[in-house]
Amino acid sequence: MSRHAPHLFSNGTRLLTATDAARLVKHQGLGPTFSGLLATLESDFRRWPDFDKSPRVACHAPDGVVELMPIADAELYSFKYVNGHPGNTRAGLSTVMAFGVLADMHTGAPLLVSELTLSTALRTAATSAMAARALARPDSQVMAVIGNGAQSAFQCLAFQHLLGVNSVRLYDIDLDATHQLMHRLGGSGLKVQACQSVDEALQGADIVTTLTADKTQATIVHDHQVRPGMHLNAVGGDCPGKTELDPHILRRGRVFVEFEPQSRVEGEIQQMEGDFPVTELWRVLCGQAPGRLSPHDITVFDSVGFALEDFSTLRYLHQAAQAAGLLQPLDLIAHPDDPKDLMGWMWHAAAHTH
């Protein structure tokens, strides 16, 4: 990656609004956006040791969680603010809402403030596809999708564009959610089947994606439903006390995580003893650890969402939105001509305010 000069901030902080992020996807096309994100994610995961990493910081309430996710390399710093409130949809709010900041590590100056609600869905789907490319059987074509809410359309379309999945089998306890997803996927070229149960959805599936939202230790997929050769993309269990898989599946399969210290607390593996063996995904991507060993392996990507994925996303958005002319100036940081005369700047700025 090129060195970011300290004078980058001479342009000031830029803003990418939610609407402009949507315009960016439309301008580029969804498939190329997934491909661009995947390339950025892969290049950052392959230089894993370059990053100053820590588990995210979470504040829990009975209804949900609010989290801060910081990370940095020598050039750039990023953080994401994100919540997870499974009851929100009943109040007309999204379960997951997010924004983030990208800053210059040489000066600390914030370069970009960006929406990350839409972009979290894009990056989570691209990360799942990145893991599945390394772990699922290469001939995988059919995906079961359990939980048909906000993330689900992104997962289906990322797996179509990046993996060649051509058929999805959908199940949700909320029939409306499944119908909406079917409508959303209309015209995509995917074969779409609504199912009455998890059992039915898993019939003939090569990949199983779980995307349910419930702040509980749930068993969405049972051991007897999982056949040899399947790849599980477990996305919905992503905080303490919130899981989706029967622990026996984890024992039968080989489990891959993002950042082990965070996944031990938040992932499916919170159900297992502390020395339960897992492999960090970056090692597979770098060729340091094997992924799938045989067509009969059960592989599990125990996804919780790690700060590096948002770092890559902000880096990608910054470049892509700048190229598309979709960044706006944001009057966020006081910028006095004489940095030691902040008060002089205050009176001057106030005098020019209407």
Ligand code: NAD
């Ligand atoms: P959402 O609320 O829009 O959708 C969740 C869906 O799950 C709902 O339609 C609900 O009816 C369904 N559901 C709940 N319990 C179910 C069950 N037992 N069986 C079948 N369906 C069930 O939420 P979303 O934004 O789509 O997020 C889904 C989950 O993914 C959340 O738990 C969220 O925290 C998680 N998530 C994880 C990551 C990550 O990186 N791992 C990123 C984003 C979101």
